[in-house]
Amino acid sequence: MSGKYRKVAYYPGCALEGTGHPYNRSTRELGKALGLDLVELDNWNCCGAMEVKNVDPKLQTYLSARNLSIAESMGFDTVMAPCNGCYHNLKKAEYDLANDAASREVAGRLSHKAGHKPYEAGKVGTIHALDWIKEAIGEEGLKARVKTALKGLKIANYYGCMYTRPRHIFPEKDRGPGSESTSRPHFMDDLLAAAGAENVEYPLSTACCGGAHTLSDSDTSTRLVLNLLTTAQACGADVIATECPTCHTGLEMHQVRAEKVFGRKTTVKILYFTQLLGMALGLSARKVGVHENFSDSSDLLRARELGR
Amino acid sequence: MSEARPLSLDDVARRIDGMIAMSDEALLAAACERADELLALGEAILERWVISRGETPACGTVEGFRLLALHRQGACGDASFNACRETCRELVYRHNVVRLDPAHADAARRLRLGAMVARHLMLFIGGKLEVAGLGEFCCSARPLRRGEASRQPADTV
Numbered sequence: 001m002s003g004k005y006r007k008v009a010y011y012p013g014c015a016l017e018g019t020g021h022p023y024n025r026s027t028r029e030l031g032k033a034l035g036l037d038l039v040e041l042d043n044w045n046c047c048g049a050m051e052v053k054n055v056d057p058k059l060q061t062y063l064s065a066r067n068l069s070i071a072e073s074m075g076f077d078t079v080m081a082p083c084n085g086c087y088h089n090l091k092k093a094e095y096d097l098a099n100d101a102a103s104r105e106v107a108g109r110l111s112h113k114a115g116h117k118p119y120e121a122g123k124v125g126t127i128h129a130l131d132w133i134k135e136a137i138g139e140e141g142l143k144a145r146v147k148t149a150l151k152g153l154k155i156a157n158y159y160g161c162m163y164t165r166p167r168h169i170f171p172e173k174d175r176g177p178g179s180e181s182t183s184r185p186h187f188m189d190d191l192l193a194a195a196g197a198e199n200v201e202y203p204l205s206t207a208c209c210g211g212a213h214t215l216s217d218s219d220t221s222t223r224l225v226l227n228l229l230t231t232a233q234a235c236g237a238d239v240i241a242t243e244c245p246t247c248h249t250g251l252e253m254h255q256v257r258a259e260k261v262f263g264r265k266t267t268v269k270i271l272y273f274t275q276l277l278g279m280a281l282g283l284s285a286r287k288v289g290v291h292e293n294f295s296d297s298s299d300l301l302r303a304r305e306l307g308r
Numbered sequence: 309m310s311e312a313r314p315l316s317l318d319d320v321a322r323r324i325d326g327m328i329a330m331s332d333e334a335l336l337a338a339a340c341e342r343a344d345e346l347l348a349l350g351e352a353i354l355e356r357w358v359i360s361r362g363e364t365p366a367c368g369t370v371e372g373f374r375l376l377a378l379h380r381q382g383a384c385g386d387a388s389f390n391a392c393r394e395t396c397r398e399l400v401y402r403h404n405v406v407r408l409d410p411a412h413a414d415a416a417r418r419l420r421l422g423a424m425v426a427r428h429l430m431l432f433i434g435g436k437l438e439v440a441g442l443g444e445f446c447c448s449a450r451p452l453r454r455g456e457a458s459r460q461p462a463d464t465v
Contacts, residue, residue: 183394203398203424203425208391217435224428
């Protein structure tokens with residue numbers, strides 16, 4: 001086990017307290033099972049998500065920077081954000097503050113108004129839950145801890161769009177062997193393979209799920225998700241593993257909607273990668289929040305003797 | 309595309325569905341032609357987007373592929389178009405893999421998955437033609453990429 005990331009600041013973000021709660025639960029339980037410390041940020045705020053970002057991007061930069069500032073004041077140099085949206089926005093804030101004087105000016109002014117020290121770029125780095133497990137435990141460390149291997153479970157790994165885009169805000173990626181790839185991400189594949197899963201080739205692993213338009217243009221989102229689901233099935237997947245609450249919820253909800261609206265039923269299950277890893281480590285399905293998922297995977301888990 | 313008029317997205321959808329429904333034998337009988345058709349369908353999809361913006365679709369290539377040139381053209385000034393970058397590259401990859409070994413035991417499956425990738429591109433562009441902002445949240449980091457930062461009024465927050 002590498003000493004890196006054994007204790008990090010934890011930024012769950014809003015989604016993980018609502019629809020993405022099973023991701024929050026399974027992330028925390030996975031950390032505990034692996035002996036890793038997560039210290040939740042005090043008094044954290046929304047990262048700015050899509051609403052603020054689309055209306056006023058600099059305000060979004062400030063909101064994310066405030067969370068980084070809190071991490072710094074708590075003595076951390078790393079904050080872990082499991083949600084792709086939060087991760088992306090915090091990374092974007094790091095980039096904006098390092099490269100855009102106007103963003104620094106606005107963030108400084110708002111920090112002063114809010115009564116806290118402005119965040120200085122480079123003091124805190126943001127990582128995703130995938131980086132966290134990959135660096136702190138690694139594949140060999142996981143293999144050594146697996147109690148119920150995911151053997152024979154065919155998984156399509158769905159990274160979604162925000163984990164790798166836009167490339168310029170992820171300077172640590174695309175650094176050759178050992179680093180994550182923005183064109184063909186593999187960290188989730190690596191970790192689940194270490195837990196015994198059989199990853200299937202999935203050509204839509206970073207394709208758009210229409211997440212942001214799920215309410216304003218539901219049919220487009222449903223059609224995009226239906227294609228993600230049918231392609232996963234065509235690839236032979238039993239499960240789509242996710243690492244983003246927006247993607248996860250979109251896949252679950254539009255799986256149901258595709259059947260109701262378009263009469264297209266798909267059977268592939270949807271689980272967070274943290275739930276799959278947790279069950280491989282011997283945690284119960286309940287402990288990792290499978291009962292909180294909208295998609296019912298109980299039959300599959302029973303058949304595979306997982307999460308008992 | 310060799311057609312005089314660009315294909316409509318409905319035409320493209322029909323061709324993609326037809327390819328997905330083909331038997332392995334039918335796909336393998338003309339694997340290279342099908343691989344080329346996948347690329348042509350991808351180009352037809354991106355042409356619709358470029359035309360909808362009042363531009364003339366590019367005829368040149370990027371890295372040897374017109375599809376990638378059209379993607380570059382479509383993404384110009386619209387960072388959310390990033391969302392289909394990998395889909396386009398995946399389509400090129402699928403085309404190349406089949407072209408490299410059209411008699412491979414897996415060639416039919418590769419073509420079918422390629423058609424599903426093309427369908428995703430078609431759905432994404434179809435969605436953007438209805439709601440241009442599709443992909444904005446996810447992939448754009450808009451202001452920096454579009455040079456808007458300096459034009460943002462200082463007192464907007």
